[in-house]
Amino acid sequence: MGFSSHANLFFVLFMLCFYVLDVGIATDTITSSQSIKDPETLSSKDGNFTLGFFTPPNSTNHYVGIWWKSQSIVVWVANRDQPLNDSSGIVTFSEDGNLVVMNGQNQVIWSTSVSNTSSNTSAQLSDVGKLELTETTTGKSLWDSFQQPSDTFLPEMKISSNKTGSGVKLTSWKNPSNPSVGSFSVGVVERVKIVEAFIWNETRPYWRSGPWSSGVFTGVEQMNSAYLNSFSVLDGVLYYNLDGLSEFLIYVLNSQGQFEEKRWDDEEKEIQVSWTSKQSDCDAYGVCGSFAICDAHSQGTNGSPICSCLKGFEPRSKEEWDAQNWTSGCFWSTPLQCERAKEQNTSIDTNEDKFLELQMVKVPDFSEWSNADPDTCRSQCLENCSCVAYSHDDGIGCMSWTENLLDIQQLSDRGLPLYVRVAYSTELEHEEGKKTTIIIIVTVIIGIMITVTCACVMWRRNSCHPAKIWYSIKSAMKRGKKDFIRFNVEPLEQTGHKVFEELKELLLFDFERLATATNNFHESNKLGQGGFGPVYKGKLQDGQEIAVKRLSRASGQGLEEFMNEVVVISKLQHRNLVRLLGCCTEGDEKMLLYEYMPNKSLDVFIFDPTKHKVLDWGKRCSIIEGIARGLLYLHRDSRLKIIHRDLKASNILLDEKLNPKISDFGMARIFGGTEDHANTNRIVGTYGYMSPEYAMQGLVSEKSDVFSFGVLLLEIVTGRRNSSFYDDERSLTLLGFVWTQWNQGNILSLIDSEIYDPNDHEDILRLIHIGLLCVQELALERPTMATVISMLNSDVAFLPPPSQPAFVRVQNVLNSESSKESQRVCSVNIISITDIHGR
Template structure:
């Protein structure tokens, strides 16, 4: 179909028309050489172009007003021109070039024939039943859009992965998809990405969900095989790139089977624990692709041939942390880590396992290939070893008889942490010894794991005196991890407030860096709010108390503490609940301290959780106290509705919670936002006040948002609320056209002035 479409575009090339732009073409009025086709909102442009260094012309689509311009789709890459008699074409504001018949039925669209670039709302993937694959294919060169040798696509396995192939050979792998990002791309924090699998239809598609055209961006594969994702924020900002030019560990299988790659080590390849190089000569020369062999036969293999009267010890598992998990995992329908471990232990073909909360149980029966050690993020991988192989270690850990002993992967660098603590005036904290924390958590038993924080896993424990604690164990020796670890110690040791989690002490012993917090029995707010069985426990009075508590905690951070702190990662999962359901803000690893006169800060490293991040921070790296206010607004609307901001189950065209809340507010139906679990018992004035405040806090421009002092006063009914403006980041043009005609009625229906507060 591409061939035929191109003849429509260039059929009248000899004509010499005055240069102009149009938004549709027909068979009787074709696009000619000196014309361009422009989308209705002036976002995308289609026309003829000549790549730099080339004398050839192509038909392509590019972003119109964003310099330098980037061609995101090419029609005639390799093919001669044909002829068509179809009626009309148009270019949508999503960048989709559509061919329609006279009845406006879509006959062909450019999104079905991707080139080297994935636009928002496009998809790549595979349909195994039809055999159709939608892959990105690189240009042959920067001056030649014809088909290159690199192809990127999505696997059908569960969990799926992105793959780049050079010809037929794997070149790069993203790691497994864990609902919000790929395990192998630590810098991928953008929650706009998603993968949808349909086992009945046999489809697996990866796409970038554009919330009503609120973001401009692309993901493309270069002629050298690198994949880059970028977004527009007064310039193209790279969100993530892989393989990174400075990290050869990202090249598929560079260390061979049972090898692990660490770009910060020298040499960068080493064998897994219990394995040795297949060829020492080649290994020492830096040729690692043949990989490693097991040093000692597994006990389960011995037991298969041993006499019935012979007692054979069970195998053990060696824990590796912060790992890009190997390729070729088998997904198992087991919903807990203990069952996952037991299955692997009972099946001798199982060489290792991993349990990831967002995925479930994965096991490996093939060679462990393309394994990488990260400095941050990553997952736990448990390698099966014979007991004697594990026991051959240097003796840092006592011999245990239970087969599920978890051991640390490698020592961290020695630093003078206690001296640094004293210099930084944090000496009032209790410094625990490692053995007391290890015993309190039952040797960091997986049954005691409470969750995975930004710095590492968190375990429940009980000290000898009976006091319950939550121990956060630093995941690696990376400079970033240590810096954030120290940041959290210094911050929390100086911050004391009833709505902030309390730091009891820390463990700084050799290779171990552990934060010890008070244990909060009700865990985090999301365990109640987004669980259909648990959310009823959050009555409106409890929710309103949580909202007020979080607001007071933020006000303390911004204004009332001895420091001025911006949290930068406020979200539902970072609100912990004590036994009386009182909220406490946690996870200060990403927080920043500022001088009293500092208002705005620009960072090249955007950290946090998209969906909670303000537009100026997510797109431009600019953050301030108003960034936390935006996050609080999202949190507030989620608490009211019991829904996630990034959920896709909102009716009609409303693709997120903010869009849906604004729509209901415009129609005077704000109360329809309330969670059905509490719809029969709530304070109308409080709910309406909170919805209006949530919309005010999530305004596009930071100057339109209230500060936290104003927020607290508004929540308490001590200050009137202004009318929110319509956001532009979350809405389609159709809704934008509808709102002005309703504006007067909106103001009369939703304006409230609170002079008295109803009892709760």
């Protein structure tokens, strides 16, 4: 019995050792007589790198790859575009000595593809993560993984230019769940002694490092002397060495096109990002267009735009520039002397052109090189009429530009000096312009002070009189009319002269003119009814069609909200925002005049049993994107940061081409340049569209509008109201019903069969996914509108899973009101009014 027990124990230990040997190969090398089966692995000598089979998160596919420290840090993938769909894969050697990956049907799905090999080969995984195929007898290297990298830059690896046709580039994953080749790649470009690193989106430049000089890329601020011993450039090849490094670092090109430096934290046992190529919006290639400079630091300090024309230049398109679309760039405000001389066929006086000096900048792209000293470099550029700028650096030499200056960035550290050619008169004109500007400002200030003083005196003289005070303001604005328009300033006592002056900038209409245009507000001209009051169609004497929003006394929206909407909309210019034409305030009347929208509001279509078919799937996608772009303009791109607070289907108007325009800014909240959220004591808006933090705590931010947008998106996609009941036994809102169907994989049951097309299946699922991300209960989990637009355009390939939406169930106290609402074609505002202070 004793012998039998010992024998059994020995057998168990033997089988355990065999299992351990079966799962992991102890050495760092496999030979032609060995193989690696899923889930077996091969490890480097130091144990930091492992070769084996892995499955990415949120995926069922199997891949062969190399990972560092943890299987979550995959640094190289063999079968990137040929995944295995089960665990039957094997890494072995083919008869000709190539290393191959085979599936369960013995089909080769990946190979090192080396010709002229022998059958006697082996593969070794080194301590720097390189898998190398060698000929066993001679030790000759036949192939290594560093020649065909994935998305990770490892020590001893090199990235080379493709001037000889053999360039080595990194390519991103499609998304964190799919390691196949994505849209982004990083490589090196060499143009006659000038070497730069680029990230491309497909074939378009996405990011640029600036020229290499003295151990650093001059356009990367954070690249300091610590990099001197780890990076080097020789003959157009970028090397990464371990020499002088105190720790092991890797560089990864992620699926969003960001090049990241990563380090391993031994205490936390996780990877940490210590640097990324995208530090600000200025890192995007050519964001400001030609002859302009991008300065992210100015935006952070005083709220000014990141782009500005170089001194001596002005925007090519003032309208686009004011809308913060800078891609059209700038041009010389004063022609160069050499250009004028060339046109007049006269000799060139080089003293007439000067150089504008810029310090610490990432110099433009497309430079030309010469081996000239600084003085010669300057004189060569000045004498060449085609030369528009030059720069000199001891580590590079002389650089000059004869094309548009593109992708200039102001840096706070490092960078190079840049000298831009401008007309000599530019500086003189600038000084004279400053003097003229000062004179104008002083004159305007004195005029305003006199006007305000006179207005105050007149108000005080008449403040005891019961009769109303009327001013006559000549309506010379826009139309050149000779008539005078009466404007009642008595209700503006609380809002002050600032609002009064802003209101004067608009075209002011008197009551009689609007009554005539709407046939005395006849019922036949009534377009709709909202919580604010009725809206009428009208036609002015010149034939222009307008929509007149007449504020009712019972609306609860007072003069403050009215003025808020006037001031807000008057400062906004965007194709997806309704255009304000003017206003009227006489006695108790308060009216707003908008451009006429022949197709009324969005809810007239999506909730109507007959009209909903007009909006096919393509048009609905276009409407969703238009609303998103309008919101992004309000949140980020307009001169004012604005939270709408009442975004819903009835506040989206449609023009003759069914393009969406956001309207009704009476509840909008204006933020200062550095503000991003605020508290309010009372809540305004519409039930069903309010975010939970706003409805319950009065916290208002961009994410409040994102929540409303998510509700609106789901309404547009499904054609159902959020305020109606779905699955009555559980009293679910639309959000709750969509969430339930999403988790059950039955989402297509929500889509109207009359607009559903199987070809749009993926787009429908993606839109609903985005909608659920927008209505998540926690504001921090919701995306910004900039991210939403990227998601809509499929720029973000991988969407994170959504958490449960807010307000999944309908509260009983709202049951009766919500039931009534669901029966209407055009929704009505359900609001309580708070004091709104535009800032």
